[in-house]
Amino acid sequence: MRHMRRGRVLAAVAAVGCGVLALRAAAVQPDVPDRSGWHWYKGNTHTHTIESDGDSTPEEVTRWYRDQGYQFLVLSDHNVLVSIDALSRTFAIPERFLLVPGEEVTDSFDAKPLHINGLNVTRLVEPRHGTSVRDTLQRNVDAIREARGVPHVNHPNFGWAITPDDLAGLERYRLLEIFNGHPFVNNLGGGGAPGLEDVWDGLLRAGRRVYGIAVDDAHYFKRPWDPKAPKPGQGWVVVRAPRLDPAALMASLEAGDFYASTGVELDDYAADATGIRVRVRVTGQTRYRLTLIDATGEVRTADGPEAHFTLTGRRGFARVRVQDSNGARAWTQPVFLDGRP
Ligand SMILES: [Zn+2]
Ligand SMILES: [Zn+2]
Numbered sequence: 001m002r003h004m005r006r007g008r009v010l011a012a013v014a015a016v017g018c019g020v021l022a023l024r025a026a027a028v029q030p031d032v033p034d035r036s037g038w039h040w041y042k043g044n045t046h047t048h049t050i051e052s053d054g055d056s057t058p059e060e061v062t063r064w065y066r067d068q069g070y071q072f073l074v075l076s077d078h079n080v081l082v083s084i085d086a087l088s089r090t091f092a093i094p095e096r097f098l099l100v101p102g103e104e105v106t107d108s109f110d111a112k113p114l115h116i117n118g119l120n121v122t123r124l125v126e127p128r129h130g131t132s133v134r135d136t137l138q139r140n141v142d143a144i145r146e147a148r149g150v151p152h153v154n155h156p157n158f159g160w161a162i163t164p165d166d167l168a169g170l171e172r173y174r175l176l177e178i179f180n181g182h183p184f185v186n187n188l189g190g191g192g193a194p195g196l197e198d199v200w201d202g203l204l205r206a207g208r209r210v211y212g213i214a215v216d217d218a219h220y221f222k223r224p225w226d227p228k229a230p231k232p233g234q235g236w237v238v239v240r241a242p243r244l245d246p247a248a249l250m251a252s253l254e255a256g257d258f259y260a261s262t263g264v265e266l267d268d269y270a271a272d273a274t275g276i277r278v279r280v281r282v283t284g285q286t287r288y289r290l291t292l293i294d295a296t297g298e299v300r301t302a303d304g305p306e307a308h309f310t311l312t313g314r315r316g317f318a319r320v321r322v323q324d325s326n327g328a329r330a331w332t333q334p335v336f337l338d339g340r341p
Contacts, residue, residue, distance in 0.1 A: 290320055
C-alpha cells in the first residue's frame with residue numbers, strides 16, 4: 001500500500017495542477033511559478049550499500065527502489081561517493097527512474113555522531129572536523145555547498161548528538177530529517193529531549209526556513225524479519241518538479257516543494273499564504289486526521305480524507321500533518337506568513 005505507481009502519480013499531478021491554478025487566480029502571490037505541467041516524484045535521499053556499512057550491493061539496492069516504484073534514489077554511503085555512471089546505464093529510465101549522486105558526510109565531535117548528507121555533490125566531500133558540535137556541522141555543510149551539493153542534516157537525536165540550539169545556530173541548510181527509518185535514532189525524543197517534529201517547529205517559530213524530510217537510512221535489505229534492522233521503505237519524500245533530473249529535484253527540495261511521508265500518499269496538495277488544501281489517497285478502511293500547525297502549536301484538526309485550511313489571520317508559518325489510523329504520517333511543508341521569506 002505504500003507504493004506509488006506511475007499512473008497514480010500523474011493523476012495526482014493533474015489534481016494538484018488545478019489547485020495551484022485556482023490559488024494563482026486569486027493573485028495572492030504573483031511570483032508563484034506556473035507549475036501546471038510539473039510532476040510528482042517519489043524518492044529516498046538516504047540509503048547505504050556495501051560501499052560502507054550496508055548489506056547489499058549498489059545494484060541490489062538500486063533495483064529494490066526501482067522495483068518498488070520510487071522515481072529517484074540517492075545512495076549515501078559514509079564518506080564514500082558511489083559512482084552512479086554504470087548504475088544509471090543499467091537502471092535509469094527517462095522520467096521514470098533516476099539516480100542522484102550522494103554521500104553521507106560522517107563526522108563526530110566529542111564522540112557525538114554528526115552526519116550530513118550531501119545530495120548531488122560534484123565530488124567526494126571529506127569530513128572537515130571542528131571545534132564544537134555546531135562548528136563541525138557548519139564546516140561540513142559548507143564543504144557540501146562548495147561541492148555544489150545540497151546538505152540535509154541527519155537524525156539529530158542519534159546519539160543525542162545535535163540539540164535544537166545547534167540547529168538554530170547552523171546556517172546554509174534548508175533540509176532536516178524529521179523522520180529517519182533507522183530503528184535507533186530517537187525520532188520521537190524522550191528523557192527531556194524534544195522529538196524532531198517539535199525541533200522543527202522551534203526552528204520555524206524562530207523564523208528559520210527549514211523543510212522536513214523523511215528518509216529510510218536503510219542498511220539491510222536481506223533481513224526483513226529483523227525488527228532491529230534498518231530496512232528500506234520506511235520514509236520518503238514526494239517532490240514536485242518540472243522534470244526528473246537532479247538539478248530540478250534539488251531546486252524543488254530547497255524550495256520546500258514536496259511532502260514527506262511514512263506511508264500516507266496525497267492526491268492533492270496545494271498551499272499558499274491564503275490556505276493549505278490536502279486530499280489523502282484513501283487505502284482500504286484506513287481513516288485520517290489532518291492537523292494544522294502554526295507558530296502557536298496545533299490549532300485545528302479535521303477528519304480526512306481531505307481538508308482546506310484557510311490561513312487568514314495566522315502568523316509565522318503554517319503546515320499540515322496527516323496521521324492515519326494505522327500510524328503512518330505525511331507532512332506538508334510550511335507556508336511562511338507575515339511576508340517572511
Ligand atoms: Zn547517519
Ligand atoms: Zn545513514
